[in-house]
Amino acid sequence: MRSPLGRAIGLGSAKEGVEHWVVQRVTAIALVPLALWFVAAMIQLTGADFDTVQEWAGQPLPAIGLILLLIATFYHAALGLQVIIEDYVHGELARLGLVILVRLACISLAVAGIVAVLAMALGTPD
Amino acid sequence: MRSAERPLSPHLQIYRWQLTSVMSILHRAAGLALCAGSVLLVVWLVAAALGPEAYRGVQNFLGSGIGVALLLGWTAALFYHLCNGIRHLTWDTGHALDLRSTYIGGWVVVLATAILTAAAWAAGISHWVFNFASGF
Numbered sequence: 639m640r641s642p643l644g645r646a647i648g649l650g651s652a653k654e655g656v657e658h659w660v661v662q663r664v665t666a667i668a669l670v671p672l673a674l675w676f677v678a679a680m681i682q683l684t685g686a687d688f689d690t691v692q693e694w695a696g697q698p699l700p701a702i703g704l705i706l707l708l709i710a711t712f713y714h715a716a717l718g719l720q721v722i723i724e725d726y727v728h729g730e731l732a733r734l735g736l737v738i739l740v741r742l743a744c745i746s747l748a749v750a751g752i753v754a755v756l757a758m759a760l761g762t763p764d
Numbered sequence: 765m766r767s768a769e770r771p772l773s774p775h776l777q778i779y780r781w782q783l784t785s786v787m788s789i790l791h792r793a794a795g796l797a798l799c800a801g802s803v804l805l806v807v808w809l810v811a812a813a814l815g816p817e818a819y820r821g822v823q824n825f826l827g828s829g830i831g832v833a834l835l836l837g838w839t840a841a842l843f844y845h846l847c848n849g850i851r852h853l854t855w856d857t858g859h860a861l862d863l864r865s866t867y868i869g870g871w872v873v874v875l876a877t878a879i880l881t882a883a884a885w886a887a888g889i890s891h892w893v894f895n896f897a898s899g900f
Contacts, residue, residue, distance in 0.1 A: 664858060666849050673846055677839070677884055682890040685895035688816045688823075695812055704809070715799045722792060751806040754813035 665714040696758035712748035794841040801838040843880040
């Protein structure tokens, strides 16, 4: 989405802002239906016991929804947290380190959530 | 080198609070809160996958006074960030950028957040009563 002149000159901040901006909005749009679905599901599950919750999370459609929600959420979170860090952390090394740390944390949390959902969907002994 | 006498740009606390600036700050704050809420989502899912004992621990925390207060705060943060996010996406298309629209949109977001949060909790509490009653 960069202008041809902008790409040719190659100036600008870090030369990757456009992708950050676009992906932040793409994940935001994806999160609108996913978040509403998730809230509706949590309302249905309020007060439900362990077996009901595990059975629900293991069904194909909820499992797919949860995995998509996890991917969109943590991608969006990583991008948003990066902006906050870049606004308030001024030391170059500290800023870079924190952004990397946030990325790793978001990837780890997303993977943990996805594996948990898959374990319930594909069945593991309790 | 008389830089000390140059007029300074006013600091943040000099400005009068406005709906638009408060909502902008709250959007970021809600996003931060939702990051913490997302960690809880993963903890909840992993506990559900691990088994009844781990799950009971998480449920006990969520059912406590602090847990319920956090869930209420996260619900409000989610609906606020969602509604205000749609407001931001509208701006990204180049629409509703005039002063009047930003204020109308702002109040719509505040109202929608309150209504959606209240509706979600009313529905959640009624399901809780139902699930509790059907458990016997």
